[in-house]
Amino acid sequence: MVDVRAVVFDCDGVLTDNGSSWQNIHDYFGTENLVMLEKFLNGEITDDEFMADDIRLWTEVQPRIHRDDIMRCYSGISLMDGARDVVEELSRRGVFVAIVSAGVDVFVGVIANMLSVDDWAANGFDWDEEGWLQGPAPTRVNSHDKGIMVEKLSKIKEIDPDCIVSVGDSSTDLSMMIPGSHFIGFNPARQRARDAFENAEVPLVDSKDLRDIWEHIFEGETFPSSGEGD
Structure with a gap:
């Protein structure tokens, strides 16, 4: 792989040990959206429609939802x-680190701040002045076309696509792999993702330790020893 200048991560299931920040809300309210999830993954409904249906389910359980409820x-x-x-070592080497997630912005923003990444984008909600949920915010990250955000990064930062690596755990994350760029499948979220990664012939890292992607970013290197997890 050529000189890597930017690494773009999905958040849920990649930087964080959770399946989906949307599913976490369903778990909290005791709701489920499996039928709509399948339609969404098949491209039959949009991000906006999917988010609106999620909110409908939650407000049937709790009509008024505060931002604090979501954070819980x-x-x-x-x-x-x-x-x-991984993020610290990439930053130390001068690599631009970004998060492009279709997950929930109040969660992704906390993770972005915690890891001190250079930029991030995610989806979320519209709140009133007192923090009460009014509905979904307009989609910022299209799950099936996350490459739009990677293209913007490439142009704004003047980084050649060949110097960009994206990392994701779902089939839709493959859309981050803009022409000429690279992709690593990490910790596949479901069989659909595993199949998609294999069909795309991208590196697939079956692990829940993000350091295991290192050899695919910097060919021939193992991750420098560190104190994390000791």
Whole structure:
């Protein structure tokens, strides 16, 4: 691989040890959206439609939802093993680190701040002045076309696509792999993702330690020894 100048991470299941920041809210309210999830993954409904249906389910359980209620959904969720080490080492080498996530912005923003990444984007909600949920915010990250955000990064930072590596755990994350760039499949979220990664012939890292992607970013290198996890 050529000189790497930017690494773009998905958040849920990659930087954090959770399946989905949207599913975390469903778990909190005791709801489920499996039918709509399948439609969404098949491209039959949009991000906006999917988010609106999620909110409909939650407000049937609790009509008024505050921002604090949403934050409580993420209590106890930890960073993926090695996440802090990987981001710190990339930054130390001058690599631009970004998060492009279709996950929930109030959660992704906390993770972005915790890891001190250079930039991030995610989806989320519209709140009133007192922090009460009014509905979904307009989609910022299209799950099926996350490459739009990677293209913007490439142009704004004047980074050649060949110097960009994206890392994701779902089939839709493959859309981050803009022409000429690179992709690493990490900790596949479901069989659909595993199949998609294999069909795309991208590196697939079956692990829950993010340091294991290192040899695919910097060919021939093992991750520098660190204190994390000792």
